[in-house]
Amino acid sequence: MNATANQSHQDAVGTGVIETSDGPNVTIKYYVADRPSHTGRLAAEVAVDISITIPRPVREVWPKFKEFNSWMNRFGYVWDGVPGNNQDRFVYLRNTAGANNLNYGLDGSRTKYIVRKVIPERLIYFDSQPLPLVDKDGVWTGHNVMSLHEEGGQTKISIFMEHTWYSQTMNIEELRAEAKGLLDSGLAFWRDYFVPDLLELIETKTSSLA
Secondary structure, eight states, X not given: OOOSOEXXXXXXXXXXXXXXXXXXXXXXXXXXXXXXXXTSOEXXXXXXXXXXXXXXXXXXXXXXXXXTHHHHOTTSEEEESOGGGOTTSEEEEEESSOSSOOOOOTXXXXXEEEEEEEETTTEEEEEEEEEEOTXXXXXXXXXXXXXXXXXXXXXXXXXXXXXXXXXXXXXXXXXXHHHHHHHHHHHXXXXXXXXXXXXXXXXXXXXXXX
């Protein structure tokens, strides 16, 4: 998908928000910000907010949406457990391809999440547990909220993801670079693969049932 609009403005987050419109049904907002912690560690944060409009009622969208493996694993990303079915449980995201990994686990290939809350057809909220940065002195954490609501027979999906990198030895420029690297890679995956695959999955599956 190609961005048709790109606007940057200053905001309370500190470094400004960039908003893009990737076609008529998808918008993406994101930013990188410094986040000094109360422990004295430096921190840099990335936040991404993706809004998707699907011309289907939520009862048709939810069963496909919650099955992350059906639209997130084209390049080897596999969920061991469906977050939408595992409230109050741990699930894992691993990269079977072993390359260009976005998930910094102990071995660089697995990330542990706890599913905090699931409301069928409305909400999935899950956190990644604190994990060390691969080959660096630092840790990262993440929070993810995915909400759905129906409006005029269409489903509005909002996906908000925040990841923060902490370190007592890395300087803020290094932390920003770490955060920016994941942001660039993550945005490419969402724009080029995850969102198009989700839209295609829903259109194909629902059309076949018509």
